[in-house]
Amino acid sequence: METDTRTRILDAAESLFVSHGLDATTLRMITAEAQANLAAVNYHFGSKEALVEAVFRRRLTWLNEQRIGALTAFEAEARGAPLKPRQIVEAFFGVAIRMAADHNGGQTFMRLLGRSYTEPTEFVRKFLAEEYAEVIDRFKSAFFKALPDVPQEEFLWRFHFMMGALSYAISGTDALRMLGPIDDSDPEALYARLMSFLIGGLRAPLPEVVAKPAKKPRARRAA
Amino acid sequence: METDTRTRILDAAESLFVSHGLDATTLRMITAEAQANLAAVNYHFGSKEALVEAVFRRRLTWLNEQRIGALTAFEAEARGAPLKPRQIVEAFFGVAIRMAADHNGGQTFMRLLGRSYTEPTEFVRKFLAEEYAEVIDRFKSAFFKALPDVPQEEFLWRFHFMMGALSYAISGTDALRMLGPIDDSDPEALYARLMSFLIGGLRAPLPEVVAKPAKKPRARRAA
DNA sequence: GTTGGTTTCAAACGAACGTTTGAATAGTGG
DNA sequence: CCACTATTCAAACGTTCGTTTGAAACCAAC
Numbered sequence: 043m044e045t046d047t048r049t050r051i052l053d054a055a056e057s058l059f060v061s062h063g064l065d066a067t068t069l070r071m072i073t074a075e076a077q078a079n080l081a082a083v084n085y086h087f088g089s090k091e092a093l094v095e096a097v098f099r100r101r102l103t104w105l106n107e108q109r110i111g112a113l114t115a116f117e118a119e120a121r122g123a124p125l126k127p128r129q130i131v132e133a134f135f136g137v138a139i140r141m142a143a144d145h146n147g148g149q150t151f152m153r154l155l156g157r158s159y160t161e162p163t164e165f166v167r168k169f170l171a172e173e174y175a176e177v178i179d180r181f182k183s184a185f186f187k188a189l190p191d192v193p194q195e196e197f198l199w200r201f202h203f204m205m206g207a208l209s210y211a212i213s214g215t216d217a218l219r220m221l222g223p224i225d226d227s228d229p230e231a232l233y234a235r236l237m238s239f240l241i242g243g244l245r246a247p248l249p250e251v252v253a254k255p256a257k258k259p260r261a262r263r264a265a
Numbered sequence: 266m267e268t269d270t271r272t273r274i275l276d277a278a279e280s281l282f283v284s285h286g287l288d289a290t291t292l293r294m295i296t297a298e299a300q301a302n303l304a305a306v307n308y309h310f311g312s313k314e315a316l317v318e319a320v321f322r323r324r325l326t327w328l329n330e331q332r333i334g335a336l337t338a339f340e341a342e343a344r345g346a347p348l349k350p351r352q353i354v355e356a357f358f359g360v361a362i363r364m365a366a367d368h369n370g371g372q373t374f375m376r377l378l379g380r381s382y383t384e385p386t387e388f389v390r391k392f393l394a395e396e397y398a399e400v401i402d403r404f405k406s407a408f409f410k411a412l413p414d415v416p417q418e419e420f421l422w423r424f425h426f427m428m429g430a431l432s433y434a435i436s437g438t439d440a441l442r443m444l445g446p447i448d449d450s451d452p453e454a455l456y457a458r459l460m461s462f463l464i465g466g467l468r469a470p471l472p473e474v475v476a477k478p479a480k481k482p483r484a485r486r487a488a
Numbered sequence: 489g490t491t492g493g494t495t496t497c498a499a500a501c502g503a504a505c506g507t508t509t510g511a512a513t514a515g516t517g518g
Numbered sequence: 519c520c521a522c523t524a525t526t527c528a529a530a531c532g533t534t535c536g537t538t539t540g541a542a543a544c545c546a547a548c
Contacts, residue, residue, distance in 0.1 A: 047495080063385040065288035069536065079497050084537060086495095157383050159440040160433070162286040171443050178444060196458065198444045203430040203462045206437060210383070210429025217382040217428065220394050221401060221421045234472035235419065239426045246465020249457035270525080292506065302527050307507060309525095489548100496543070501536100508531065515524075 048086045050076040053147065056097050060154045064094060064163065095169055098158070101141075101151045102170075106177040108137045113180055124188045131240050134181050135208050139236055142212040143229030156213025159205060196248060204240050211236045271309045273299040276370065279320050283377045287317060287386065318392055321381070324364075324374045325393075329400040331360045336403055347411045354463050357404050358431050362459055365435040366452030379436025382428060419471060427463050434459045 045053075054075035058067040069090055073080045087093040112133035116125050142152035158166060185197055192200075210217065215226055226232065268276075277298035281290040292313055296303045310316040335356035339348050365375035381389055408420055415423075433440065438449055449455065 061385060063288065065286065066386065068534080070534090079495095080536095081497070081538080082495085090536065157385070160380050160437045162284060162380070163289065167439055174443055182445070195447060198441075198447050199455075199458050200462055201444060202433055202437065202441045203459065205440065206429040206431070206433025207426040207466070208429070209433070210425055214383045214425065214429060216390055218421075218425045220397055221424060222405070224418060224421050231472075232422075235422045236426065238469045238472040239423055239466040242469020243430070243462040243466035246461045249454075249461040291504080293504085302525095303506095304508080304527070305525085313506065491546105491548085493546090494544080497541085499539085499541105501538070503535085503537105505534075506532100509529085511527085511529105513524105513526070516522085518519105518521085 047076070047078050047082055051078055051083060051086060051093070052097055052100060055093055056147065056154060057150050059094075059097065060150055060157075064161070064166070091165060094166065097151075098155070098166075098169065098173070101148065102155065102173050105138065105141055106173065108141070109134055109177050110180055112137055113184060117184070124190075125184055127185070127188050127244055128237075128241055130181060130184050130188060131204075131237065131244065134177075135204065135240055136233065136237065138208060139212065139229070139233045143233075153213040153215075156209040156211075159209055192248070200244055203243060207236065207239060207243070270299070270301050270305055274301055274306060274309060274316070275320055275323060278316055279370065279377060280373050282317075282320065283373055283380075287384070287389070314388060317389065320374075321378070321389075321392065321396070324371065325378065325396050328361065328364055328378075329396065331364070332357055332400050333403055335360055336407060340407070347413075348407055350408070350411050350467055351460075351464055353404060353407050353411055354427075354460065354467065357400075358427065358463055359456065359460065361431060362435065362452070362456045366456070376436040376438075379432040379434075382432055415471070423467055426466060430459065430462060430466070 051072060055067070055072045058071055058075060062071070069083050070080055072093075073082055076082075083090065083093055087096055113130065116129045116133060138152065141148040143149065158170065161167060161170075182198075182201075185201070186194060189197060211232060218224060218226060274295060278290070278295045281294055281298060285294075292306050293303060295316075296305055299305075306313065306316055310319055336353065339352045339356060361375065364371040366372065381393065384390060384393075405421075405424075408424070409417060412420060434455060441447060441449060
């Protein structure tokens with residue numbers, strides 16, 4: 043085995059978490075897959091909970107840095123002018139989709155991450171909230187600036203819906219197959235499809251319930 | 266206690282499954298909440314797995330009947346003409362959102378269901394696939410008829426994305442709160458918001474990657 | 489070649505899980 | 519009132535979980 047035990051455990055855990063879930067994956071399954079001793083997990087990570095955190099942190103920190111980097115590059119290019127919504131969507135969701143296409147573990151991880159936004163386990167939620175705090179701040183500001191006509195609460199909902207679509211795009215392939223035989227092997231096509239859908243949803247006309255209290259009797263398009 | 270043990274167990278399980286997940290919810294937690302004896306679950310349902318199935322079946326069958334009923338009503342009204350996409354979206358997603366607003370347990374259940382489309386546990390996936398087979402068939406046909414210009418594969422992806430948005434709309438309120446303080450108490454507003462977003466995404470311009478091989482050099486709008 | 493620190497290993501730990509058991513209790517038709 | 523079925527109950531079952539232990543193996547430095 044060329045890689046060290048710690049890395050083999052992370053890889054095995056990541057992959058098993060995807061196929062069985064966090065709770066249903068046992069340390070014995072992980073260490074067997076990683077060809078390591080059962081006690082190795084507690085030796086290298088301290089506990090199963092700490093292992094879960096390490097699995098997420100290994101790639102999530104990098105992903106969010108990429109997102110912020112892409113956004114910063116667009117903003118430098120725009121010299122203070124508001125970005126196009128498409129650029130912000132690209133920086134947040136495009137980067138994620140591209141990572142999901144990466145066969146160096148990124149693909150596996152993104153399927154795991156997509157499931158975990160709605161994870162009921164408390165410590166996972168808390169951990170994700172911390173990891174996301176900065177990136178959410180930056181993107182909220184950028185979107186608010188780019189879409190000044192959209193009420194902020196309305197936008198937050200749309201952002202939330204977009205996260206749902208992303209989540210299914212990268213992790214819901216089992217659910218997808220319920221719909222019929224379908225080809226999900228082309229990451230470029232998936233990227234184009236999701237971007238189209240997201241921007242269509244983001245720029246949809248404001249619903250009347252929302253547009254009405256805002257004293258704009260007939261909103262046409264959101265942005 | 267007015268209701269019978271069997272119902273109390275179903276209610277307790279449904280609610281605990283939402284807050285802790287399927288695996289992390291133990292029979293001891295369920296029977297404690299239901300004020301029943303531990304052995305009552307195996308007496309009334311046979312096993313924990315069978316209980317999970319019963320929890321889903323109790324409401325999911327009814328939900329999908331409602332969906333098919335709504336679609337059938339629209340089709341009768343249209344007398345053979347293709348439906349408007351908005352009507353089909355309403356029949357599938359609108360019915361779900363309305364059930365999610367029902368405080369008689371429907372709300373709890375829909376939060377559980379939203380999480381379960383991407384559930385890694387095999388028997389849950391298999392069970393859901395069976396429960397959904399008919400309703401998916403009906404709605405695929407209706408959509409294909411209503412959107413003859415959209416390649417079927419492209420539509421299936423969009424339907425999948427829409428499921429993701431629905432899932433987050435009804436069950437991802439914890440993830441939603443990561444975005445900031447936000448009011449999710451008004452079901453009518455949520456309904457209007459989601460419908461807007463879904464139809465915007467469904468009718469977005471076809472992505473070039475998809476539009477190109479279809480020999481239509483410049484697709485404008487999907488439908 | 490011995491030392492000292494790091495990593496691996498087989499074995500065992502107590503706790504908690506889903507399930508089973510057999511007796512006690514409730515409820516119902518004859 | 520009795521016989522019988524359905525339900526509840528406390529207790530225990532065997533299994534598996536995450537974790538701990540202490541010794542063995544490894545490995546670089548001197």
